[in-house]
């Protein structure tokens with residue numbers, strides 16, 4: 001996991017990472033805005049279809065009130081002059097309905113405009129029977145010739161013995177251009193007749209799933225609204241194309257905003273991921289006792305050919321269990337002033353490993369690396385205390401690297417104090433960095449580790465040719481000499497043949513090993529246990 005995230009947030013994948021986050025966020029925002037827009041479109045369409053229906057709601061109210069008025073006022077004998085006179089008065093009411101009729105059992109006998117018909121007009125079966133919420137029957141688009149209106153058609157509504165011609169009610173002309181509408185007159189759940197607007201929309205809308213009959217997935221939006229009695233219905237339809245053509249500027253701005261927001265989020269996510277998941281942050285979050293582990297690289301005594309010691313090399317266990325080499329985390333430890341705490345962890349871990357696993361009766365030289373800035377005996381000695389007890393089977397060596405921070409005078413004082421506490425001091429990586437002949441001579445160190453670059457250098461290279469001279473130089477100082485970086489048998493034999501190198505260390509002898517492997521290695525190549533512990537190294 002940490003490897004994957006580490007890979008993603010590593011600088012070289014910044015673009016890909018940001019682009020992926022951007023794409024995800026952009027799509028989410030796009031989905032969200034599409035949903036919001038579709039909600040907005042749905043509610044606008046609902047409002048528009050209901051507005052279109054409002055005229056029919058009003059018409060229905062007028063019909064009902066006119067019927068009620070006729071029922072109340074037409075008490076005279078049907079089709080009598082007084083009856084027709086009263087009917088005429090009612091027809092003058094400002095409700096837009098001005099042709100009232102007397103039509104018992106679907107047979108028109110008289111009307112306001114025609115008076116008593118010479119021949120009563122039988123209307124036949126109604127298109128919509130009266131078993132609806134308003135007890136009204138309807139005849140749609142009937143020929144009004146019988147009322148003296150040749151060539152005209154109209155809709156006739158009947159309640160009881162009374163009837164009236166409904167004036168034509170067109171859809172509002174101010175409907176938005178991004179939407180088409182159709183008005184239908186419903187005869188029942190599944191039977192209707194087109195009345196106004198664009199034919200076919202209601203039928204299409206009925207095909208759509210869902211209670212709101214709102215189908216945006218196919219890029220078409222439908223909305224149907226019906227009046228209270230469910231007789232008039234207005235179906236609205238709008239397509240993505242229609243919406244875009246009237247709102248392209250909004251769409252362009254929305255896309256731009258989504259793009260910009262996604263870019264901002266991608267940048268934030270990247271920097272948060274980097275901050276939270278960078279190796280440094282991970283290391284600092286999990287820098288605790290169990291996360292530091294030790295590897296042990298054998299030190300081979302060239303005089304006896306026995307691996308009498310080891311160098312303790314720290315590793316860090318990443319959150320996913322990956323073992324991380326020290327060059328990755330040591331700079332972080334130094335930058336955060338954790339060096340002393342870290343050395344304490346390494347010493348504690350090594351002590352626990354070795355004291356538990358080392359066969360009884362073996363005395364072992366154990367080399368630890370310390371940070372040059374920690375060269376302070378008063379702080380170091382307590383850290384190593386468990387390994388320095390009188391009956392300890394360990395010979396403790398601390399390896400220090402010469403750096404600009406080492407002042408030879410103060411270093412000498414600290415080295416003396418360490419040695420007085422039964423610790424041994426080696427100069428590490430001699431021949432590289434800040435190594436100086438003067439320090440080699442002036443500091444009372446016990447040994448010198450030749451920088452591994454000499455032994456690792458290919459044959460006949462300059463460094464390789466310098467190896468013997470470097471060995472002579474250290475030998476002349478009288479210090480114990482360790483050559484590290486020994487990778488091949490040839491080089492090991494060469495060093496052994498020189499007769500002046502005390503210890504060798506390198507992959508050619510053994511790689512750094514975890515405790516189990518190291519104990520197994522010691523079983524084969526280490527000192528034999530003795531009843532009375534004697535120092536072999």
Ligand SMILES: Nc1nc2c(ncn2[C@@H]2O[C@@H]3COP(=O)(O)O[C@H]4[C@@H](O)[C@H](n5cnc6c(=O)[nH]c(N)nc65)O[C@@H]4COP(=O)(O)O[C@H]3[C@H]2O)c(=O)[nH]1
Pocket residue numbers: 297312313314315325326327330346368369370371399428429452456484485486487505506507508512
């Ligand atoms: N190519 C090659 N490499 C070889 C060979 N033989 C040994 N090495 C590597 O050389 C390094 C020897 O340790 P060093 O010079 O003290 O260099 C150490 C030491 O300066 C530092 N270090 C490691 N553990 C600690 C620690 O606990 N405390 C401190 N302060 N520094 C540590 O990290 C450095 C690197 O440690 P490692 O990565 O473990 O690398 C180790 C070891 O694995 C060889 O034949 N060929």
